[in-house]
Amino acid sequence: MTTWISSTPQERLQVQHIDAAQVTSSQDLQLDGNSYQAIRGFGGCFNELGWLALQTVGEQERNQIIKELFDPEEMNFTFNRAPVGANDFADHWYSYDEVEGDYELKHFSVERDEQVLIPYIHAAQQWQPNMKLFASPWSPPTWMKRPKAYNYGRLVMTPENLKAYAQYFVKYIQAYAEHGIAVNQLHVQNEVFADQKFPSALWDAESMKVFIRDYLGPAFEAAGLDTDIWLGTLNGPEDMAFTGGYGMKLDNYNRYVDEILFDDDARKYIKGISYQWAGRAAIQRTHASWPEIELIQSESECGNGENTWEYAEYVFHLVNHYFRNGATAYTYWNMILDDQDSTWGWWQNSLFTITADTHEVRRNPEYYIMRHFSQYVKPGATVLGTTGHFNSMGIAFRNPDGSLVVVVQNALDHAMPFTFADPEHNEHSVQVTLEARSINTFVVD
Structure with missing residues (x-):
């Protein structure tokens, strides 16, 4: 039957x-x-604006939405993402330590996350106690960057900064563990090629290689962390304002990956590569060249907030494309949003919309597309030819x-x-x- x-x-x-x-x-x-390949599963990203929208409905409806997303008999989101500090769908920009020159990170704190992101993740854990979580930063603390701003710029590559930034991630993983949340993977930078109006940071291949090889990998080893380091999230090659030494052509984008992976001392710390957005154009080549490297899709393309069936059909093709080219997971972006403009001017699609005025809950077309996969394709399933x-x-x-x-x-x-x-x-x-x-x-x- x-x-x-x-x-x-x-x-x-x-x-x-x-x-x-x-x-x-x-x-x-x-x-x-x-x-x-065997797949890890499906998931979404724990964004502040999603949790804040969820607080505008009653407890029963709020619990129902969380149940639909994470219950193994429903959406069954088992492999999810969290930002390290503020992302573009945070309520406002922040990091865990904004004290200028605090190289010893004495002022490091996840106190803000204790109010928003950590309760969001804990709600999911009620249905998925063994949920896997990967995390990525959108921006280092501003005092480590040039210019000193959450948006635009890049990390200043001094030994003091690099050492402190590696310890910043160690402290983040340890702090989340104290809250009962295991961070299974750290993806070193969200959208390494994108200089954005929201929290962001550019990383050229040489800087990324040095940071992973000489600072981040050794720091994780010294701290005894079992969190895997991933090269990602990679958002190129086309239509990206990356100016870090390589152009926007596909061949040059692939050179970015090769520049890092051909360094054995860096490669030994890298457990996988995550792709999103225009990274879909490079995944096939990377999978052919580095078949031993695990690949995931880390952020579904978000649309423009209209939540149409036509765009949901496009997302179906994205899921198909990534799994057919070696990905082991597919991660949605905003699971929940209200229907207002974003904090920086681009409203986006979501699985659920909660209207700001009436608090009506809508399940959007992409909710059904994701459910057609995630409810029935279980973690550990293999892709068949x-x-x-x-x-x-x-x-x-x-x-x-x-x-x-x-x-x-x-x-x-x-x-x-x-x-x-x-x-x-x-x-x-x-x-x-x-x-x-x-x-x-x-x-x-």
Whole structure:
């Protein structure tokens, strides 16, 4: 028996049960006998504005939203992200130590996070006690930068700064551990190529290599941390205002990665690479050149706040693209937002919208796209090789319990016949008609 879950612009998460079609082969989509990477799972980012919006609804509704996001029987977000200090969806900019010249970090404190981000994460842990978390900074403390501002600029590469900044991360991980939150991965800088109006910092390849090799890696070792260091998050190559010595062409972007990974002393500390935004253009090349390096997608492209079905269809293609090119996780960006303008002028899509005036809760189209994957594709599932005309619109996974999950889109404006075949197991086959503009998940137990 196969469970078929279907969503269209008009109806969402429609469930029915169908019998196997006994199809022995399919030109639409069929398994080719290959299996690839095991995935960590799906998640989103714990942003301040999401938690603050969530406080405007009643306790019962607030708990329901958290349940839908993190309950293993619902969205099942198991692999999530947190900012180290302020990001672009913080209520205002801050770091954990803004005392000029405090190289010993005597004034380091996560007191602000204790009011917003840590309660947000604790709420998720009620449903996901073994949740995995990766963290990344948007900006170092301003006194370590030139210019001394949260937005724009870069870390000043003095030994005193580099040593203190490495200890800044050690203290962050230790402080979160004291609150019962394990930071499993540190991704050294959000969007290394982007000089933004919100908290940001540029890192050229040489600076990143030196910091990881000579300061951050040794600091983690000396502190006995088991947090993995990741090269990321990488947001290039195209359409980015990176001016750190490499141009915006794809070949030069790949050179950035190679410059770091070919240094064995730096490479030994790097457990993976995270890509987002235009990094989608580089992931295939990196996966081919460095197949031993784990890759994840670290931030789904956010749209412009209109939350349309058309953009959700684009996100479906992003999920498909990243997993087909070696990624082991897909991370959404703003899980929850209100419907007001952002703190810096670009409002964005979210899974949930909570209207500021009426406190109405809306589940947006991307909520359903993510759920078509994350509810049914479990951590540890392997990506399966497929062939067929729907290959760019579908993907298959094998869950740890042996169940088969196929997620497929009909992007056309009319219904389409569709067959799926597992040549080794005819009882896994599917033969249906996909509704126009639909997303479909098939679960074969």
